[in-house]
């Protein structure tokens with residue numbers, strides 16, 4: 001950096017005015033917007049990409065896990081996640097199973113477009129959130145955006161920060177923290193060619209170094225209904241802090257290098273049939289910073305299934321921490337199982353975290369998170385929601401998946417409507433009421 005330059009003050013046109021602005025059009029943000037619109041709010045949604053869905057579409061991450069409890073007996077999640085799965089299912093675009101719902105991200109793009117238009121939500125695509133204004137430090141009045149029309153202001157009574165990194169919270173100076181070493185990103189792509197993992201594991205271990213690829217743990221899955229086409233998240237991109245602009249640029253280029261080197265390695269040593277047929281338009285970010293709210297989720301309470309009368313989210317996905325420091329990955333499930341993998345084909349370390357804690361085998365079938373995880377105390381009319389969630393390292397490893405964040409997005413939309421209709425700041429809302437309205441709207445809580 002070399003010094004500062006003075007920018008002339010300017011008058012910025014107010015280009016939209018309504019009840020709620022959602023910044024970030026990932027699935028979390030879209031679900032927040034839709035829930036609020038269903039409760040009568042006039043909503044706008046701001047997304048820097050050309051499409052909605054965030055990591056699920058631009059990042060190609062094609063997997064929503066289970067809507068059921070850990071034993072696959074009782075359905076614990078429904079709401080908009082189930083509605084979307086059902087819509088995808090009508091066109092055969094999801095492999096709907098009790099234990100997982102892999103889908104075609106291209107089809108999700110269309111379903112999210114329909115949700116936005118059907119609910120008369122004003123879309124601002126290709127539009128970058130660029131700043132925020134609060135005259136008194138208690139209420140937000142405007143967000144500033146930049147797009148092909150130049151700079152504009154959106155005026156609203158309520159704001160939801162669903163930007164993933166918490167860009168609005170950052171600009172408001174809200175208290176934040178990181179877990180030191182963040183979970184590394186991966187660059188996802190779809191690949192044509194034999195999807196059996198053993199041949200790929202062999203190639204990475206034997207020839208990866210020639211292509212600048214580490215032997216680290218990754219995952220893949222067959223695309224529903226498309227034999228010979230797999231989703232790949234084989235390569236982590238280590239050593240970057242993606243809340244920083246410079247790191248983000250470098251990691252995008254390094255992530256794509258790894259993807260194409262992976263393809264080149266397979267073509268050279270396994271078969272020329274391997275081809276990348278679609279690559280994500282943005283790097284898949286697992287973690288950056290977190291913002292403090294009234295409640296911090298913690299691993300022990302989560303995995304032992306502590307119950308809350310104001311629960312607004314239920315889930316089963318276990319702790320899943322990708323290690324930045326040693327290429328490994330730690331999994332902990334509700335039933336106590338613990339597995340740590342290091343590299344492709346390495347023997348996993350196995351254990352039982354419940355037994356290590358002196359707990360019996362009577363495990364929780366699902367976990368919950370209370371409304372207060374969404375309540376920042378400083379601003380009356382702002383909710384942060386998404387992967388910037390207030391959670392310790394282990395709880396974040398579990399909560400970061402989409403079915404969980406989708407539900408929290410819905411809760412944020414409902415809370416925005418309750419706050420406006422009742423004239424109450426977020427911190428005074430009843431989480432029990434939020435839960436009630438979520439249930440009336442079809443959520444399975």
Ligand SMILES: Cc1cc2nc3c(=O)[nH]c(=O)nc-3n(C[C@H](O)[C@H](O)[C@H](O)COP(=O)(O)OP(=O)(O)OC[C@H]3O[C@@H](n4cnc5c(N)ncnc54)[C@H](O)[C@@H]3O)c2cc1C
Nearest residue numbers: 024026028048054055063129163164284285386387401402
């Ligand atoms: C490689 C990888 C694999 C994963 N695998 C799974 C999986 O199998 N299943 C699962 O459920 N979860 C998985 N996850 C986790 C999950 O996908 C993410 O945690 C989740 O999608 C994050 O949702 P979000 O809405 O917080 O963020 P995002 O999906 O990133 O959405 C944020 C949106 O905000 C927009 N935005 C950001 N800043 C601005 C700005 N300044 N102006 C305008 N718009 C902005 C972005 O473009 C984006 O669309 C995976 C993640 C990664 C990276």
